[in-house]
Amino acid sequence: AQSVTQLGSHVSVSEGALVLLRCNYSSSVPPYLFWYVQYPNQGLQLLLKYTSAATLVKGINGFEAEFKKSETSFHLTKPSAHMSDAAEYFCAVSDRSASGYSTLTFGKGTMLLVSP
C-alpha cells in the first residue's frame, strides 16, 4: 500500500512570507498526487493534482507543487502567505487496492498558521 508523510503537524509563517508544506510519498509505481485544504467546520477542497502531465502543478489561490521523483516528494508552496490561507492542508496519493480500484490515502495533515 502506498503512503504519504507530511513533515510538521504545524507550520507558522508571517503574512507575506513564503509557504512551504512538505509531503513525501512511497509508491512503487508512478503516483497520482493531490493537495487538499480544509477550513474549520468544512470538508476538504481540492487545491491541485499531479497526474504526470507536468512536474510543476499550479493550483487555486496561488499555490503550486513540484513533483520530484528522485526525492519522492510533492511539496506545496505559495510565494506570499495571506491571512486567509490559515487552514489545514492534506497531501494524498491515489492507491490501488486489492479490489483493483483506487482510493485516496491521506497524510496526517499540516496546520498552517499565518500571523500578521
Next chain:
Amino acid sequence: KAGVTQTPRYLIKTRGQQVTLSCSPISGHRSVSWYQQTPGQGLQFLFEYFSETQRNKGNFPGRFSGRQFSNSRSEMNVSTLELGDSALYLCASSPGQGNNSPLHFGNGTRLTVT
C-alpha cells in the same frame, strides 16, 4: 452545480445506539466514498460505492456499513455506537472513472457519542 450535501451536520448519540448518515453526491457522479476524520487518526477510508456496489472497503469493523441507491445517494450506518466513534464523517463523490479523478467533499457530519 450543487456540491456534495451531507445531512445532518451534527448528531449526538448515546453509546449502544445506532446512527444513519446521508450523502447526496454531485449530479452525474456515480462514486461515493466515506471517510472518518479524528484528531488522532486523521482521515481514514471507510468504503466506496459505485453504481450501488461496494467497490472498496477500509479496515473498519462490521458495525460500519453503507449502501448506495440508484440515484447515487448514499447512506452509512454505524450500529452499537462506541465513544471512539465520535468523529467527523466525510462523504466525497467523483465521476468514478480512472484513478486520477479528484474527490469532491461535503462539509461532513459531526457525530458525538456520549
